[in-house]
Amino acid sequence: MEGWDPNTKSTLTQIPLLTTKSGPRDGAAWTVRLKEEYKSLIAYTQMNKSNDNDWFRISASNPEGTRWTGKCWYVYNLLKYEFDLQFDIPVTYPSTAPELELPQLDGKTQKMYRGGKICLTVHFKPLWAKNCPRFGIAHALCLGLAPWLAAEIPILVDSGMIKHKDDATSSTES
Amino acid sequence: MEIELNDLIADLQSLNQSLPDPSLRDAFHKIQSRVEHIADLVRAEPVRRSKVKDMSAEVVDSNPYSRLMALQRMGIVENYERIRNFSIAIVGVGGVGSVSAEMLTRCGIGRLLLYDYDKVELANMNRLFFRPDQAGMTKTDAAVQTLSDINPDVVLESYTLNITTVDGFETFMSSLKNKSFSPDKQGNGVDLVLSCVDNYEARMAVNQACNELSQTWFESGVSEDAVSGHIQLLIPGETACFACAPPLVVASGIDERTLKREGVCAASLPTTMGVIAGLLIQNTLKFLLGFGQVSPYLGYNSLKDFFPTMQMKPNPQCSNAACLKRQGEYILAKPDRDAAAKAKLEAEGPSIEEGPLHDDNEWNISVVDDHEPDGTNTTSSDALPEGLTHELPTADEFQNPVTPEAPINDNDDIDELRRQLEAINSA
Numbered sequence A: 001m002e003g004w005d006p007n008t009k010s011t012l013t014q015i016p017l018l019t020t021k022s023g024p025r026d027g028a029a030w031t032v033r034l035k036e037e038y039k040s041l042i043a044y045t046q047m048n049k050s051n052d053n054d055w056f057r058i059s060a061s062n063p064e065g066t067r068w069t070g071k072c073w074y075v076y077n078l079l080k081y082e083f084d085l086q087f088d089i090p091v092t093y094p095s096t097a098p099e100l101e102l103p104q105l106d107g108k109t110q111k112m113y114r115g116g117k118i119c120l121t122v123h124f125k126p127l128w129a130k131n132c133p134r135f136g137i138a139h140a141l142c143l144g145l146a147p148w149l150a151a152e153i154p155i156l157v158d159s160g161m162i163k164h165k166d167d168a169t170s171s172t173e174s
Numbered sequence B: 001m002e003i004e005l006n007d008l009i010a011d012l013q014s015l016n017q018s019l020p021d022p023s024l025r026d027a028f029h030k031i032q033s034r035v036e037h038i039a040d041l042v043r044a045e046p047v048r049r050s051k052v053k054d055m056s057a058e059v060v061d062s063n064p065y066s067r068l069m070a071l072q073r074m075g076i077v078e079n080y081e082r083i084r085n086f087s088i089a090i091v092g093v094g095g096v097g098s099v100s101a102e103m104l105t106r107c108g109i110g111r112l113l114l115y116d117y118d119k120v121e122l123a124n125m126n127r128l129f130f131r132p133d134q135a136g137m138t139k140t141d142a143a144v145q146t147l148s149d150i151n152p153d154v155v156l157e158s159y160t161l162n163i164t165t166v167d168g169f170e171t172f173m174s175s176l177k178n179k180s181f182s183p184d185k186q187g188n189g190v191d192l193v194l195s196c197v198d199n200y201e202a203r204m205a206v207n208q209a210c211n212e213l214s215q216t217w218f219e220s221g222v223s224e225d226a227v228s229g230h231i232q233l234l235i236p237g238e239t240a241c242f243a244c245a246p247p248l249v250v251a252s253g254i255d256e257r258t259l260k261r262e263g264v265c266a267a268s269l270p271t272t273m274g275v276i277a278g279l280l281i282q283n284t285l286k287f288l289l290g291f292g293q294v295s296p297y298l299g300y301n302s303l304k305d306f307f308p309t310m311q312m313k314p315n316p317q318c319s320n321a322a323c324l325k326r327q328g329e330y331i332l333a334k335p336d337r338d339a340a341a342k343a344k345l346e347a348e349g350p351s352i353e354e355g356p357l358h359d360d361n362e363w364n365i366s367v368v369d370d371h372e373p374d375g376t377n378t379t380s381s382d383a384l385p386e387g388l389t390h391e392l393p394t395a396d397e398f399q400n401p402v403t404p405e406a407p408i409n410d411n412d413d414i415d416e417l418r419r420q421l422e423a424i425n426s427a
């Protein structure tokens, strides 16, 4: 776990691991995996809430559980910045991680691929590959999205690329 | 526009006849010649060439294939015109894929299938092929526009989709299987799949499809620092698949720790991408038309102008089930292969005995060495040839988990779990 901050590390170790190596084309085996994903996500969300570090909402937007949508947010200078979050479960999951997308930030930062897919650190993919199939959606959010928001949102706010939602209406009054 | 310009030229001429003041004639002639120059430019607007029924070897300036058919006359290629029977799928129409598509189009390939979900952006203009006026178009549409202009003989099919999603993957698979272009063909509807994507997820999806369909394919890639790249031939069951071992990449020689990644995702150069596209299509042509040797793996280190090569056997413990199935079939077909090889050898007469290139599988990466024609052509996976390295570690499935696994209870109801998550989400 070289290259990760202690906070991410300790959170990660508390997220329940998964065991079934199956993807969205594997029929009944995928349902087994999907159950593990739910349990892991439920535990992670609960953990965040009890640690006063609630920072995302995610739910499957189709019955097959292959497309997920929700929100994530980050607090910077006491202001909360919230973004749509979406991703597909790739056909080769869990060998490959889901590519997390923040469509509202597409084109606003270099640390993003086309379509608003966040650009992960050099440490993410090796760790994911090493831990296949034990890492799931919750781990991808913890290891991929959380550090990305922590690194990029302050830069985007400071450079004026994103504005707080109250800012746009109140700026003329001040 | 041409008609209007002609009218204008006629008007100017009649006005010239009735011009009362000869001192204005000079200025008038200047205007006249400027209009005629514009008319010339308009007349030179592109003319679309018509389709060609047969490839001719006749050397005339109107024959688009004369220099290619000359390959046949020179004895490099036995039958060049066969190229019109081939179908190639190009996955990813970016810096490498678009240039590859143009090369195959100019070579007169029979049919091209193009897959991409991205749009052309001005940020792509440091690469070849796409033009600034195509910004905003899908890459597949823009490619079809340019390629059909260059060579209307090529049958173009475009698929604007993401092959890593469940729906995109199904369409991808069925398009590869579709045999309407050449119903008598053996196997799938395409002769070769070229992976020109820029990410691991999409490569794994191509690998999955080709393993399931027993489809030979080429993988290609350029490093994120834009200074190295590679191509790799994958024959399901016979060579290592993309999941058999962690992906092999060319070591740039730059220390990872000194590489400045802050603030950027990836760099790109038209040169590196052009070189990789050239190597990819050169090997594609050799594969299709049966000349020269096709490289199983060819790396390119642009900083040192170094080209490492190697060969990889399939991994009997590969995590991909379809790969294992293909490996089994390959082993079963060994007697037939041996008989065919023996017959070929006898037909050709005595020659130097070659080392076993595809011996029985032993999980390992084999490095083919010219100086060791027999025996030890397999080495451990750690002993990669100079200049090559693994991009990712292998799955570490034996390591003890750091926390207890989520309890497995098959009686759990998926809808109940979904409700539980929703309840926490809305709490």
Ligand SMILES: [Zn+2]
Pocket (backbone or CB within 6 Å): B240, B241, B242, B243, B244, B245, B314, B315, B318, B319, B320, B323, B324
């Ligand atoms: Zn394999």
